Amino acid sequence: MPGLEDLYREIILDHYRSPRNRGELESPPAVRVEGFNPLCGDEIVVTLDVEDGVLADIKIAGTGCSISQSSASLMSAAVKGKPLDQVRGLIATFKGMMSIHESTLPSNGAGGEPVEAPEPEAIDVDALGELAALQGVVKFPVRIKCATLSWNTLTQGLDEVGVPA
Amino acid sequence: MAELTPATTEPSLDAATLAKDFPLLAREVHGRRITYLDSAASSQRPTAVLDAMREYDETTHANVHRGVYSIAEEATRRFEAARANVGRFIGAPHPAREIVFTKNATEALNLVAHAWGRTHLQRGDVVVLTEMEHHANIVPWHMLAAERGIELRWLPIDDDGRLVLDDLDRVLDGAKVLGITCMSNVLGTLNPVAELSAAAHAAGAVVVADACQSVPHLPTDVTALGVDLLAFSAHKMLGPTGIGVLWGRESLLESLPPFLGGGEMILDVRKDGFTPNDIPWRFEAGTPPITEAIGLGAAVDYLDAVGMEAVRAHEIALTGYALGALGDRFGDDIRIFGPPEAEARGGVISFAFRDIHPHDISQILDEYGVCVRAGHHCAKPLMRRLGVNATARASLALYNDEHDVDSLVEALDAAGRFFA
Ligand SMILES: Cc1ncc(COP(=O)(O)O)c(C=O)c1O
Numbered sequence: 001m002p003g004l005e006d007l008y009r010e011i012i013l014d015h016y017r018s019p020r021n022r023g024e025l026e027s028p029p030a031v032r033v034e035g036f037n038p039l040c041g042d043e044i045v046v047t048l049d050v051e052d053g054v055l056a057d058i059k060i061a062g063t064g065c066s067i068s069q070s071s072a073s074l075m076s077a078a079v080k081g082k083p084l085d086q087v088r089g090l091i092a093t094f095k096g097m098m099s100i101h102e103s104t105l106p107s108n109g110a111g112g113e114p115v116e117a118p119e120p121e122a123i124d125v126d127a128l129g130e131l132a133a134l135q136g137v138v139k140f141p142v143r144i145k146c147a148t149l150s151w152n153t154l155t156q157g158l159d160e161v162g163v164p165a
Numbered sequence: 166m167a168e169l170t171p172a173t174t175e176p177s178l179d180a181a182t183l184a185k186d187f188p189l190l191a192r193e194v195h196g197r198r199i200t201y202l203d204s205a206a207s208s209q210r211p212t213a214v215l216d217a218m219r220e221y222d223e224t225t226h227a228n229v230h231r232g233v234y235s236i237a238e239e240a241t242r243r244f245e246a247a248r249a250n251v252g253r254f255i256g257a258p259h260p261a262r263e264i265v266f267t268k269n270a271t272e273a274l275n276l277v278a279h280a281w282g283r284t285h286l287q288r289g290d291v292v293v294l295t296e297m298e299h300h301a302n303i304v305p306w307h308m309l310a311a312e313r314g315i316e317l318r319w320l321p322i323d324d325d326g327r328l329v330l331d332d333l334d335r336v337l338d339g340a341k342v343l344g345i346t347c348m349s350n351v352l353g354t355l356n357p358v359a360e361l362s363a364a365a366h367a368a369g370a371v372v373v374a375d376a377c378q379s380v381p382h383l384p385t386d387v388t389a390l391g392v393d394l395l396a397f398s399a400h401k402m403l404g405p406t407g408i409g410v411l412w413g414r415e416s417l418l419e420s421l422p423p424f425l426g427g428g429e430m431i432l433d434v435r436k437d438g439f440t441p442n443d444i445p446w447r448f449e450a451g452t453p454p455i456t457e458a459i460g461l462g463a464a465v466d467y468l469d470a471v472g473m474e475a476v477r478a479h480e481i482a483l484t485g486y487a488l489g490a491l492g493d494r495f496g497d498d499i500r501i502f503g504p505p506e507a508e509a510r511g512g513v514i515s516f517a518f519r520d521i522h523p524h525d526i527s528q529i530l531d532e533y534g535v536c537v538r539a540g541h542h543c544a545k546p547l548m549r550r551l552g553v554n555a556t557a558r559a560s561l562a563l564y565n566d567e568h569d570v571d572s573l574v575e576a577l578d579a580a581g582r583f584f585a
Contacts (some may be wrong), residue, residue, distance in 0.1 A: 003533050008583070041541040042524075063554055065522035079528035146524065151427070 006136035007143065008066065011074075016066040021076035023059045025049060030057070031161055035153030037145055042068050046153045050161050055079050055087050060150065067134075067143050072150035076130050079154070084163045091151055093127060097135060098148050176475035180483075180566035183450055183471065186211040187564055189383055190266045197534035200572040205350050205378060205513050205560030207400045212465070214403060216221065217463035218456050229455055230429060230446075244455050247462030248445070255376075255395070256386035265411040265418070266453050270377045271301040273396035273411035276371050276424045276448060278305035280434065281394070284422060285341060285371075288314035292342040293370065295320040295328055295356070296550050297349040300543040301396075302375045308578040320345075322550060326503040327354035333361075337368040345372065347379035347390070351501030353484070353510035354520045355379070362391035369418070377401055381562070382480055382511050384473040399457065404464035408457035411448070418444040425450035445505030476563045480512040483561050486569045487514055494574050498581065502551060512552050515542070518577060521584050523557040529583055533576035 024032070024164050025047040035044045042064035049057040060072045077092075079087045125132050137147045159165070184190045187209045192199045201209060227237040229244045245261065252260025266443055267273040282305075286292070292306050296319050310317055320336055321329045326349065337343065343365035348355050362372045374392040379385060381402035385394055394413045400406040413421075423441045424432050427450035433440040441447045468476065485507035491499055491514070500517040504510045518526055523539035537559045541548045548554060559573055 004529065004583075007528065013584075039540060041545070041548060043554065063522075065524035067524070069522075140528070143524070143528070 009133040009136065011130050011133040012066065012070040015070035015073040019069055019073040021058065021059050021073065021080065022061065025057055025059050031157050033153050033157040033160065034062075034077045035149050035156070037064070037068065037149050039142070039145055042146065042149060044068065044150050044153050046072075046150065046157055048154070048157050048161075050084065050158075050163065053084050055082055055084060055153075058154075058164055060131060064116065064149070065143075065146055067137060067146040068149050071134055071147040074134065075150050075154065078129065078131055084158070087154075088158065088163065088165060090128075090131075093156055094134075094151055095148065096126060097132075098138060098144050127137060176472055176478050178471055178475040178479050178563060180479060180564055181568075183211075184564040184566070186213065186467075188212060188215070190564060194534040195532055195537075200533075200535040200569045200576075201411045202559040202561065202565065202569060202573060203536045203538050204381075204562035204565075205401070205558065207406070208381060208403050208562055210403055210405065210460075211467050213467050214405070214460050214463045218405065218460040219421070221459040222456055226456065228358075228452055233562075240455060243462075244453070244458050247458040250465050251410055252412070254385070254469065255380060255412060256388055258388060259415045262298045262444055263412055263415050263418060265413065265448040266446075266458055267396075267409040267411055268407065268454070269409035270375065270396040270398040271409070273409050274301050274373070274375065276306045276411055277394050277396070278309050280421045280424045280448070281371065281373075281417075282306070282313075282315075282342070284420075286313055286315050290315045290338045290481075291318050292316070292344065293318045293320060293340045293365075294344045296322045297326070297328075297352060297354065297544065297547050298344060298346055299350055299375060299377070302344045302346065302373070302544070303378075303546065306342075314526070315341075319546075322352075322354075322547075324353045325370065325505065328354075328356055328361075330357075330361075334368075337365055337370060338398055340365065340368055340370040343370045343372045344375070346375040346377075346512045348376075348382070348513070349503065349544075349547075350378050350513060351515050351544050351547055351558065353513035353515075354503055355383075355510055358390045358392060359566055366391070367406070378511060378513065381468075383477050387412055396439045399461040399464065402461075402464055403467055404461040405457045408454040408461055410461075415444070416450075420465055422446075423447050423450070427451045427549065429453070471563060479563060480561055481507045483565060483567065483570065484510065484514070486567055487512075487559070487561065490574050491516070491577075494578065499577075502556060511566075513558065514560065515556040515558040517553060517556060519581060519584070521580060523555045525584065526557045526577070526580050529580035530573070530576045533579065535573055535574065535576045 030047040030049050031049045044062035047059050058076050060076050137143050184344045189209045225239050227240045229241040248264045249260040252264040258261045323329050372392040374395040376395050376397045380397040397410050398409045430442050430450040431439050432442050498519050502515045527539035539557050540555050
């Protein structure tokens, strides 16, 4: 049985207690997307500014559990200021890390088709930096939807802006 | 003439002894004895139920109703006896004719919306629901509203989770249906069903009761409740999954068209049409959940042997203990939803604890072997009214005791320290 320390790593608790990039950007011009996790009633609002092929700014609002909130916070820190192709790549890598069980779970209704996940061996966990702390979530299958909620919502936002997948 | 006063014996039960009848409760999780506090979602089954189903399967199973050979006849007799037993358990005036077996309570409520609703409701008609209904008694009406253009009206609750009845006459004015839960699966609130039924009938409405949470925990008498239709699920009352019950007043059921079509529900089928069967089979298309009906019958026998008065008395005492223990230990750190008095509610205790998300609470509690539910409990309109996305919910049953409540309190304390 996996232990709680696999799930609640210190970095996760830190981002949960002091989330980065909280709030909403003014929309418009920012793109605003909402995601829902019907399992727990979590709601997330992602607002993003895309400028010159770069994810210039991102903010996260909404409520949720420690896993969904910290994943959103970690995500915002990782993608802010990054070129869009890198953002897409990071989403694919993160979803790949989470995909081990996700395909067997019901859809979370967060919108956006599931990202085509790379082969597990192709996932470069090191490239994820602090995000790798969320790796332990896959041992708790019901919580995977919590971790991927913000990422699916971001994907939906990028799709709306017309960023090529 | 001297009057003899009979010695009054308070109904009682010993939960720790009863718990031994439930094999699952002997299980360990993460190296600790399991503390099962999620009976409102689904209860555990006693050996008597498991054995009855196995014995039936091993000795008697055949399809019901059409067979002429011995075991088919026996299977039919046992299936119909289970039906009558369930009817008797809830005080049905005509137990053999008024109990319809469905897949679960949700299907029973869909049956009502479909068969009754489509026969009787037209554009502009009003269906009144309470703010504390489970989605199972909301969504079928929403679907009908979309199709028929009927109006949904809501009976509000107050901050203690009780129905506000001040404006009842106005809300019921012109209503064709009152859909009401006997006991909230989130707040534990026991609603004044008999009073509401009388008011609804005076307004000309039919009363559809969701008794999922009340039938397993309180003595039930459909005549005293005064409702017209009543739904519940076997898996919340010590029985198996896969079978639910719709009780309906005989005359009302007789007036209804079928729900699903197929075998069992017909008297005759011709190339130019069909003749529906008599009640209750008219509403039971296809092979019914036979083994499950045997299991439900055994669950009813088990509850009868314990005594529903004793179950209720036990749960009032234990709920009172739990409310007290949680309040004493956590004070303002815990917000318990629903009425504060144990007598006004069942053993369903939803709460918010500090600002820890219910999902995280439930995850930490699991580490201590404590099973509670976290989420919206299929009552999203109620969640919105309470101003939360989700709650944690501990729910009690006849096999729980003070030791279980103490385990909950200790595990919650640990969750508080973890997220401090
Ligand atoms: C009050 C109430 N109504 C309806 C239901 C639905 O029961 P089922 O899922 O067995 O159909 C439940 C259980 O989840 C409930 O608690």
